[in-house]
Amino acid sequence: MGEGIADYTKFTVDLRRHMWMAGVEKDLRRLIWQIATTGKYISAKIHESNRKMVGVKNIYGDDQLALDKISDQILQNKLANSGFVLEYASEEQDSVIKVGKGDEKYFITADPLDGSSLVDTNLAIGTIIGIHRESIFSTGRHSMVAAMYITYGPLITMIYSAGKGSHEFVLDREGEYVLSEEDIKLKDKGSIYSLGGLRRDWTEGHLKYVQYLDAEGYKLRYSGGFVPDINQILLKRGGIFTYPGLKDSPKGKLRLLFELQPMAFICEQAGGLATDGVHDILSLQVEKLDQRCPVYIGSRFEVEKAKEYLSGN
């Protein structure tokens, strides 16, 4: 570094500053920041749990709440006190919870701890959030204004998009989310694939699609956690994640509101695509909270190719 030239690598941009510089609207900035901070509390609970997750008893014999339920409570409490959220819909609850007083402007969907069954194996897990400006019973394209997810892995990272690109932050030792990857952009074609569902349950079209990817030399990357699997595609700048419709469950496994819409929003903002094999995930009408649908999400080329195979062309 020459004399007199500042070493900009020594300067960090924290989440609040980034959103401000990116022109994200004030209330949305504050909301995203508040949600990001819940990641610290959820991560503390994961550590405290010592990798146990389901309704276990503590050393005194008392029932302990499962980690995903605790994460849900942390989020709900935070959002109820945020002043910005009218309704909260969580993968952990049967109905939409009104958490606001009446004039708040945002509607939140949450998968508080996705992949929580992986806690005992010490694989990465995550929190997925959709932020809507209108009722969630619409299409994502119409109602969503932002999305984010937090990955609890060797590092805690967070990706958000408020419709101006997708950006990654790392939680540093001081407890600050610091910008690590700005405006992530997927290549048109990647080289990894992440394939959900049992091979014997795949439809003919999907099987042929995977055979095509095999022949092209795609490398398998599947952890069983939606958050780290999508995160890998984003950070490696391409590839495809699928959880297809299966022979006896044509809607697949993953949930439209809690898992697919937020990831579709972030992926599209990174220049990728997300479809159910025919339609964009964000154009699908939400009818009910636990609605599931097949998903093909990632680089444009692979998602378009899936469409071809699924339509039999």
Ligand code: F6P
């Ligand atoms: O929906 C929960 C989830 O654990 C996702 O995080 C993940 O992508 C998927 O299920 C894994 O499903 P399977 O165990 O069938 O591979």
